[in-house]
Amino acid sequence: MLDNFISRTNKTLVARLLSENFKKQAPWYGIAIVSMLVVAAMTSASAWIMRDIVNETVVSRDLNRVFMIAIAVAAIFAVKGIATYVQTVFLSRAGNNIIAETQKKLFRSVLGQSIGFYSKFASSELLMRITNNAQAARNVMDLIVTSFVRDLFSLLGLIAVMVIQQPWLSLISAVIGPAAIFGVRRLSKKVRKIMEQEMVSLGAIIRNVQETSSGIKVVKAFNLEDFMGARMDRHVEEVEARSNAIAKLEAASSPIMETLSGFAIAAVVALSGVWVLEKGNTPGELMSFITALLLAYEPAKRLARVRISLESGLVGVRLMYELLDHPVDLTERPDARDLVAGPGEIRFHDVDFGYREGQGLFRKLNITFPAGKTTALVGPSGGGKSSIINLVMRLYDPESGSVTIDGQDLKSATFRSLRERMSYVGQDTFLFSGSIRHNIALGREGATDEEIIAAAKAANAHDFIMALPGGYDCDTGENGGNLSGGQKQRIAIARAMLRDAEILILDEATSALDSDSEAQIRDALARLTTGRTTITIAHRLSTVTTAHNVVVMENGAVAERGELGRLLSHDGPFKRLYELQLLPGKESFEGAAE
Numbered sequence: 001m002l003d004n005f006i007s008r009t010n011k012t013l014v015a016r017l018l019s020e021n022f023k024k025q026a027p028w029y030g031i032a033i034v035s036m037l038v039v040a041a042m043t044s045a046s047a048w049i050m051r052d053i054v055n056e057t058v059v060s061r062d063l064n065r066v067f068m069i070a071i072a073v074a075a076i077f078a079v080k081g082i083a084t085y086v087q088t089v090f091l092s093r094a095g096n097n098i099i100a101e102t103q104k105k106l107f108r109s110v111l112g113q114s115i116g117f118y119s120k121f122a123s124s125e126l127l128m129r130i131t132n133n134a135q136a137a138r139n140v141m142d143l144i145v146t147s148f149v150r151d152l153f154s155l156l157g158l159i160a161v162m163v164i165q166q167p168w169l170s171l172i173s174a175v176i177g178p179a180a181i182f183g184v185r186r187l188s189k190k191v192r193k194i195m196e197q198e199m200v201s202l203g204a205i206i207r208n209v210q211e212t213s214s215g216i217k218v219v220k221a222f223n224l225e226d227f228m229g230a231r232m233d234r235h236v237e238e239v240e241a242r243s244n245a246i247a248k249l250e251a252a253s254s255p256i257m258e259t260l261s262g263f264a265i266a267a268v269v270a271l272s273g274v275w276v277l278e279k280g281n282t283p284g285e286l287m288s289f290i291t292a293l294l295l296a297y298e299p300a301k302r303l304a305r306v307r308i309s310l311e312s313g314l315v316g317v318r319l320m321y322e323l324l325d326h327p328v329d330l331t332e333r334p335d336a337r338d339l340v341a342g343p344g345e346i347r348f349h350d351v352d353f354g355y356r357e358g359q360g361l362f363r364k365l366n367i368t369f370p371a372g373k374t375t376a377l378v379g380p381s382g383g384g385k386s387s388i389i390n391l392v393m394r395l396y397d398p399e400s401g402s403v404t405i406d407g408q409d410l411k412s413a414t415f416r417s418l419r420e421r422m423s424y425v426g427q428d429t430f431l432f433s434g435s436i437r438h439n440i441a442l443g444r445e446g447a448t449d450e451e452i453i454a455a456a457k458a459a460n461a462h463d464f465i466m467a468l469p470g471g472y473d474c475d476t477g478e479n480g481g482n483l484s485g486g487q488k489q490r491i492a493i494a495r496a497m498l499r500d501a502e503i504l505i506l507d508e509a510t511s512a513l514d515s516d517s518e519a520q521i522r523d524a525l526a527r528l529t530t531g532r533t534t535i536t537i538a539h540r541l542s543t544v545t546t547a548h549n550v551v552v553m554e555n556g557a558v559a560e561r562g563e564l565g566r567l568l569s570h571d572g573p574f575k576r577l578y579e580l581q582l583l584p585g586k587e588s589f590e591g592a593a594e
């Protein structure tokens with residue numbers, strides 16, 4: 001029977017949705033289902049009682065009986081009302097819990113994905129899948145439960161009333177009914193296709209809003225308002241057109257069904273007149289039959305359309321599962337062990353690595369980052385500096401060879417212990433929404449106020465924080481929108497200071513800061529890096545001069561390495577970079593090398 005309502009491809013999807021959600025929500029669904037059965041029973045009872053209403057009030061005129069019937073009618077509708085209330089409340093409770101659980105699950109699964117995953121899925125797409133598609137899961141569950149319990153049982157009850165009251169007339173209705181259902185089935189495929197396109201357009205709308213918001217400076221600076229506006233118009237109009245197309249398809253079932261049903265009801269009414277006159281049936285039986293027939297129309301219509309509604313709802317569910325089932329390409333081994341603390345020496349042993357198959361970046365790369373020392377990575381853009389950091393943080397795995405910390409392969413370490421041993425201060429200082437205190441405290445769980453303030457002081461951030469309205473409780477705004485670039489960097493340094501990990505990864509900002517801010521940051525960094533294994537992507541000469549070692553990366557290979565003095569003592573790759581750096585107007589190594 002299920003085949004009549006769901007296409008084969010969607011059957012497994014529905015089975016999975018049910019098995020994952022039904023059991024967990026069983027108490028709520030149980031109560032909702034019992035209430036639905038009561039609603040179905042009361043609907044049938046209200047048709048059944050029509051016989052007595054007509055026969056007793058019009059035909060027998062027994063006043064006592066009439067009062068009894070009136071009370072029964074009131075009771076039927078009161079019980080139906082209460083049952084509908086209970087059904088709605090508990091169905092919503094189960095549904096809301098499905099949305100909540102699904103969103104938590106989706107978010108956790110997205111969090112567990114590697115960095116590569118994030119370049120595959122745009123943030124707007126993730127946003128849509130986590131919000132809209134979790135809602136789709138609830139809608140499909142609601143649809144299944146209401147259709148297959150309330151509507152189906154109402155229909156069965158009403159059919160029973162019809163058959164008992166007028167078996168022959170019921171037979172005629174039984175012939176015409178399924179024809180209407182058949183007409184609707186053909187529409188469902190078209191709905192699915194348009195719905196899929198609708199999801200794509202919806203994603204485009206979200207992306208447009210997101211890009212405008214995060215790139216608003218570029219939008220304004222380049223007068224892109226009209227361009228962004230026109231792009232948005234296009235996407236919105238696409239969604240509008242598709243929504244209209246879906247509405248048209250869904251509505252297309254109405255003329256078929258209304259016409260056929262009208263024909264069926266008219267035929268039955270005409271025949272029933274003959275029946276009463278010729279077969280001696282009571283008018284009450286006939287009224288009861290006609291009431292049941294009319295009441296059966298709505299649930300029958302919904303059941304006939306359930307396929308269309310399921311097809312459109314399941315598009316969202318499919319996208320949700322696609323995200324949930326996305327394989328995690330960077331996993332923790334089952335036998336992973338916590339990294340044992342040590343001095344913090346990092347080594348690359350014969351590392352082969354590339355982002356895409358057949359496009360290798362590193363070939364048998366060997367580098368050592370000595371414990372407790374600062375190593376500056378320099379070199380032209382695209383040379384592989386960030387990729388080294390990606391491997392040290394195990395955001396990617398090497399294809400072959402290994403990256404080790406104190407001789408322990410990162411691949412066999414737990415993620416938690418690995419990340420606990422590192423701090424990271426990135427080029428684009430990322431601040432989370434919330435207060436400054438909260439942003440620094442993210443560096444270490446359970447840090448006290450005193451520790452937070454000490455970290456801020458060491459990062460030369462305390463004074464400017466105290467000058468802000470609310471001090472440490474000042475809100476940073478979205479991604480630190482209320483703070484200057486230099487202030488954001490010092491907060492990030494304070495966060496790393498609080499973490500107090502023995503390995504420090506720095507990706508120096510390319511944008512130049514004013515000299516006062518720059519001096520404060522340099523001073524804070526000097527304090528932060530002391531005694532830690534530091535790998536820093538250096539864009540400024542000042543950073544290189546304070547490093548113990550310099551590694552020049554070119555085309556994915558180490559072009560040169562050593563102490564600054566030695567590298568400057570002969571004409572090599574570093575010397576060339578260095579000299580270009582000293583040319584007027586050259587601010588960074590990359591700029592110099594290009």
Ligand SMILES: Nc1ncnc2c1ncn2[C@@H]1O[C@H](COP(=O)(O)OP(=O)(O)OP(=O)(O)O)[C@@H](O)[C@H]1O
Binds near residue numbers: 119356382385388
């Ligand atoms: N996520 C990625 N997916 C595919 N290719 C990438 C990715 N990240 C970097 N690459 C490529 O790998 C090469 C090395 O890039 P990498 O970012 O390591 O260089 P870099 O020296 O840090 O450059 P820059 O100083 O400009 O940041 C480049 O050719 C780059 O295009």
